[in-house]
Amino acid sequence: MEQGSLPEVSVVVVNYRGAEDTIACLRALFGDLDYPEDKLQVIVVDNASGDGSADRIRAAAPNAEVIEAPANLGFAGGCNLGVRSARGSVVAFLNNDARPHAQWLREAARVLRVEPAVGAVASKVLDWDGREIDFVDGGLTWFGMGYKRHAGRPDDGTHDTPRDVLFGTGSALVVRTSVFRELDGFDERFFMFYEDVDLGWRMNLRGWRIRYVPTSLTFHKHHASMSTVDTSRELYLLERNALASLYKNFSDETLAKVLPAALALVVRRATARGELDATQLEITRRPDNPANDRAPVPVSRQALAGFLAIDQFVEMLPSLAESRQAEQAARRLSDADLLPLMRKAMEPAYPLPRYLAAHDVLVDVFGLEEVFGRPRRVLVITGDAISEKMAGPAIRAWNMADVLAGEHEVRLVTVNPLCAPPDAPFPVLKVQRRDLGAQVEWADVIVLQGHVLEFLPELKKPESGKIVVCDIYDPMHLELLEQGKDDTDEQRGLDLVGVTKVINNQLARGDFFLCASERQRHFWLGHLTASGRLTPSLYDNDPTTRSLLAEVPFGLPGKPPQRTGPGLRSTLGIAETDKVVLWAGGVYSWFDPLTLVHAMDQLRTRRSDVRLVFLGMKHPNPEVPDMDIAGQTRALAKRLDLVGSHVFFNETWVPYQERQNWLLDANAGVTTHYEHVETTFAFRTRVLDYLWAGLPIVTTDGDSFADLVRREDLGVVVPSEDASALADALEKVMYDADFAAGCVERIAVVRERFTWENVLAPLTEFCRNPRPAADRLPGSSFMVRNRPLGRREKVQRDVQLVKEYLNAGGAGEVARRATGRVLKKLRGRG
Secondary structure, eight states, X not given: OOGGGOOOEEEEXXXXXXXXXXXXXXXXXXHTOOSOGGGEEEEEEEOOOOSSHHHHHHHHOTTSEEEEOSSOOHHHHHHHHHHTXXXXXXXXXXXXXXXXXXXXXXXXXXXXXHOTTEEEEEEXXXXXXXXXXXXXXXXXXXXXXXXXXXXXXXXXXXXXXXXEESOOOTTEEEEEHHHHHHTTSSOGGGOSSSHHHHHHHHHHHTTOEEEEEEEEEEEEOOSXXXXXXXXXXXXXXXXXXXXXXXXXXXOHHHHHHHHHHHHHXXXXXXXXXXXXXXXXXXXXXXXXXXXXXXSOOOOOHHHHHHHHHHHHHHHHHHHHHHHHXXXXXXXXXXXXXXHHHHSOTTOOOOOOHHHXXXXXXXXXXXXXXHHHOSOOEEEEEESSOBSSSOOHHHHHHHHHHHHHTTTSEEEEEEOSSOBOOOOXXXXXXXXXXXXXXXXXXXXXXEEEETTGGGGXXXXXXXXXXXXXXXXXXXXXXXXXXXXXXXXXXXXXHHHHHHHHHHHHHHHHHOSEEEESSHHHHHHHHHHHHHTTOSOHHHHHHOTXXXXXXXXXXXXXXXXXXXXXXXXXXHHHTOOTTSEEEEEOSOOOTTBOHHHHHHHHHHHTTTOTTEEEEESOSSOSSTTSOOOHHHHHHHHHHHHTTOBTTTEEEOSSOOOGGGHHHHHTTOSEEEEOBOSSHHHHHOOOTHHHHHHHHTOOEEEETTSHHHHHHHHHTOEEEEOTTOHHHHHHHHHHHHHOHHHHHHHHHHHHHHGGGGBHHHHTHHHHHHHHSOOOOGGGSTTOOOSSOOOOOOHHHHHHHHHHHHHHHHHHHHHHHHHHHHHHHHHHHHTTOO
């Protein structure tokens, strides 16, 4: 981002008797932050520490503007006081026990600049050592308590994709100043805790988005300011502020059900936390000695916190009622619109048995499932093997489940005999085909691929009410034309009829379809039109038809590859100085590895250190047979005396979670295929791994990735079956250092489009509000029908038809048509 386009930012840091932490924070802001000094204002608000903090901070950080509050205003009031002196068009809040990454503000400012609907950036926050998560996402319970999702877990790179959130943590939040002021800032009545949840909630209700940006990074000690405070005081603030926030922000309809249940739940949390005997004042439990009946009852501070929170919530109600009136008048979005951002609203939050029992009772009695609903149940079904070694269909299904599990209750099911999955944040099940019905019954939305629909006859029926997403990224009938070349003509014909029927059944049944590229989209639109699914009403409502058929290519992890073990060089004995081109996938009939081997034979005569590595020769799915092309490739390499010197075969399959070690050892990636119709509509998933690893690409022309490589200048595109051109291309991407470096630089930009969260956005959006396809709704019919012809119009029509028949075939044709009309009448169809 050019310096001239950077906004002025005012950073507000609140201090209360934490001068040492605050000074360390300020040193990082002034010394480590990559932001122009003339566009950075740092404001420190000392919350009446009374220990000389303000003077110490002034002396240690003379560039900071120190404001002394007349009293301890809390975090909320201290921030607001700082913003009153802010000059920047952007205001950033940073806890005094936090430190920023160098790019913290630049990355936040970049998003605010290019996305005008984003009102605030929620920074990624890690612990002080950068190992564990402090904040990457926020959730909100139905009773008003916000929480940090995934807090305390290792930062493994799975949360490095930007996304919209309900709120950011106040420990690192970057906001448009005008928006912050329009909302009157943080609610100072909260003092501390949940003021950030409340601000984000109100901002979203007014239509502003809050964007989690992982590259806007900070590190936080977390609650250093609360280390000497008893937990009961924190519990009191949490309970009181949760009630205040839900009271202000829920709609009238929602609040009518939520508030009484939430109040009751505070009481049960208090008695459960304090381990109070809630029946001790039953009249039947009086002591034998009446004098003992007046003895004091001990109540722990943890229990008292809840009771006092309700008392002070009532005290705040008159002013909260005024705030509620203002918030409800200003809101632009409904509670339902924000449900996805609440993540799991029915989360009970506290693992106390008596509390959990009360939670379930209140949810049931007050009908809260109707308001917030249970998590949507999404079933992802694949026919592919799920294990450490996965092929394309399983990888795709796995990542669909992983992304959707962030908002829904998800199960990943395979009907393949091989199911030995890695650890996952969702259930992964191996199910017999005959038992799939129970899984379907559990689900609200079913995402399926391949032949799975054929195993579910009940789901194929038009009257089935289940919502079905068909992942048709693989044009199986076109693939079969190549794959079945070794079979008899009769068998190929039968197989093609069978697989085409499988596809047609999906096209007839699906409510939403996913394909992998724009080329595929055109192909499948033809299919859908021919099958009658592209109706006039659908077209009129959505001329793009993307509500029926969306592009969802394969994706990439959000985090760049990092080495975790040995790669191809140490495994295969390839020197560090050798140049390696990697074939990152299986060897199948629709590919052309033979021309590639011939190209290597040519290239070795002028580049003795060039090496070609085939990543995997054995498909991980035991149900996929070896294809003859693999044997031909081995035989050709052996005949040319290339095996073990210039061409290397990994005869098994590299585990999915280890593939980066092989990719990182390569200098370039290659994929070659023949020129045929399968190529035209294929989506070569291995090319995405090349993008992920930043490898310059050599590819045969003819598929959608060749278009991408050519358009974005990510490598070299060559004609099919041209060994000389292929050898020249391999030499260019591996030995022309300037060209290769340019490719790597451009790949870094392009690969951001292909992160799983980005590419799966159409599926994510559909699952947030899934609907049956319009032409599958029961009782659907034409809104406007043709006007019936009158008697005179019918005669005119018949006369015109007679003229046409006479011109077409004379009197005989008229007689034949008339006979057909009579027979039709007699059969009751005319």
